[in-house]
Amino acid sequence: MLNYDLVVVGGGPAGMAAALKAKECGVEKIIILERAQTLGGILEQCIHTGFGLHYFGEELSGPEYADRFIVEVEKTDIDVKCDTMVLDISECNLVTAVNKIDGFLKIQAKAVVLAMGCRERPRGALEMAGTRASGIMTAGTAQKYVNLDGYMPGKKVVILGSGDIGLIMARRMTLEGAEVKVVCEIMPYSGGLTRNIVQCLDDFGIPLRLSTTVIETHGTQRLEGVTIAKVDDRLQPIPGTEEYIECDTLMLSVGLIPENELTKNVGIAIDRVTNGAVVDEMRQTDHQGIFACGNVLHVHDLVDYVTLESQLAGQGAAEYILGTAPKETVYVNTVTGNGVRYLVPQRVNVKNPNDVKLYFRVGRIFKNARVVLECDGKTISSKKKVKLAPGEMENVVIPADVLAAMDENSSITVRVEE
Amino acid sequence: MKRDLTCVACPLGCAITVEYDETGVLSVTGNTCKRGDAYARSEIVNPTRSLATSVKVNGGIYPVVPVKSNKPIPKSMIFDCMKAINSVTVEAPVKLGQVIIPNILGTGADIVATNHD
Incomplete structure (x- = not known):
């Protein structure tokens, strides 16, 4: 040993x-x-x-x-x-x-x-109908094929999910000569950075279809095409909006x-x-x-x-x-308020002598909002934000002197105020 | 002429409209700051992009090694540069920072390796 x-x-x-x-x-x-x-x-x-x-x-x-x-x-x-x-x-x-x-x-x-x-997240997590034809892979797997192994996994590509890896792969495949037909995103907004939408999609004229998902894959040996459809606000496919798109590759960038x-x-x-x-x-x-x-x-x-x-x-x-x-530990849990999906760290030892930075993500897009840190019912900071998006991690700092005044009954909350 | 752009100067992503003719930019609207104005003008007058791709390598750990342009190149030349890079095969060992193609297509940018082979 x-x-x-x-x-x-x-x-x-x-x-x-x-x-x-x-x-x-x-x-x-x-x-x-x-x-x-x-x-x-x-x-x-x-x-x-x-x-x-x-x-x-x-x-x-x-x-x-x-x-x-x-x-x-x-x-x-x-x-x-x-x-x-x-x-x-x-x-x-x-x-x-x-x-x-x-x-x-x-x-x-x-x-x-x-x-x-x-x-x-793999295909199996998506409940997508269709056969197990080759040509369906995660965007990261495709990225490994192209960038490390040096070969192209397909020529006509549909990408499901507009996270950054999907966007980056749309550009990468286009640069290497593939045709990226469309990027579908089930949510009404992209999870990727604006910069990537502009420089990976707009630059090459690749359409981004929001509130749209792939509902079926076609082909037995190799993928031959996919059926996409618009979704409603409960993310359910809307009958009558189906559209067939011919492709040999489906890349998943779905989380x-x-x-x-x-x-x-x-x-x-x-x-x-x-x-x-x-x-x-x-x-x-x-x-x-x-x-x-x-x-x-x-x-x-x-x-x-x-x-x-x-x-x-x-x-x-x-x-x-x-x-x-620190010899002493007195933990206070951090609490997600309005609009905040999660906070890391989830608990803070208030005997820690330093400032503590809390990282968080919001649950949807906010414009002209404020990020409010509240400790023991008092507003510690209230920062104006022109835009908050789920794709971009935010942070807020608890100053050391605020922590020093806390005990086991204290509370720490971060929320978004519109 | 008119073009609609999404600004990338900050995460806000303003929808900007630029009006221009052969003499240059006539107006920029929709931006909410000076950086947006500058971005929109450069996108019309001289749009540039960084290029990152890979080049074939003989005798390395992997069959390709990643490369990038060491400064932005004109957007209109991206595909010509890709063609030039894809016509090259280098011999291992390749070192990070090694120049693979100097002054590619006269752009003033070098294509350099961004990893060891």
Whole structure:
């Protein structure tokens, strides 16, 4: 059995930032366990630019953003095992993993950072009629085929879902010579960034059909076409609006699900809205010594925020390992008010001496609204926002002096005021 | 002539209408700030885009390596640049930042690798 101070599960942007921060804080023995062949996570296949604007003040491609951290990890004595799959984490932080070289591995950790990322919602989650013809895949799978494996998965493409991955793939396929016929979005608004709608769809004349979904796929061997239809305000297809579109490829960009099998096995409490662990301001779960950060905690739109969040988790893990965490814990739950779909962290230790930033998403689009932070019935801040959209994560800060005045009966609420 | 644009200067995404003729931009309406005005004018006069794609590589870990233009290129030349990039095969090892095609099609932008092979 191996002994480490900190085991980081996942070597993407979250895992690397957490490990580096823990190292910087003075943790000695750290190991990163990564399922893929290399560090970098999903960034390796995100070859478009736009990463790092907040964190580095530069527009980097995904691999470039990842490389900044890979280089830093290589400079330290952090151990890395790639091609290694973590199978289980026990209640006493014993990590079980396998790989081809070591075989079966048991690693006793003082603390664990969960940074497994997320995966895409597959076709099976959509209740879509039709056969199992080839040519139906998630947008991320198509992205891997094109950007890593170097081949085109199709020529005539329909994309279902207007999240950023779908939009990015619409442009990518067009650049490589495919015809993207339409992007369908079941909601009345796109979940993607405005910039991506303009530069990935409008630039190439690709139509975006809102309140529209794919109701059936056609073809037996290879996909031959799809039937799309308008939906009503309960998202049900409207009879008579069906339309057949010939295509050989259907890409799905219909949401991401944090990959929390390991988390659930430990018995860690999961937030029903984020599908990630319930955490405090240092991203510690309700299981002492186990932290979570990045897309396994909640799905982010910008990797820059993943990095910042993971540094917090790394610092939290370091303080836990080194015994420098606040001795007293008095938790106050954060409460979602009007318009707020979720808040991370879900609880705050008010004995934490620092400002605490709450990240949140709204449930629908708001224009000219205010984001109000209320603690113990008093308005702490009320910030004007020209626009709030579900696709863009927002944040609000609880100042340290407000926290210092709180106790176990206190309340923290974030709401949107129209 | 008239063109409708969605502004990308900030997340608000104003619907902007630009009127223009061969002499240049006549009017910009629908924007709510100065940045929107500047964006709309540049979209008519000289629209540019960053290009990110991949190039074939021999003997690397993967059959392709990602590349990008190190500065924006004219929007009208995107597909010509794609053709030029897709006609090239590089030999491994490729290093991040390595110039694959200097000054592509005279645009002044270099195509550089954004990962190691």
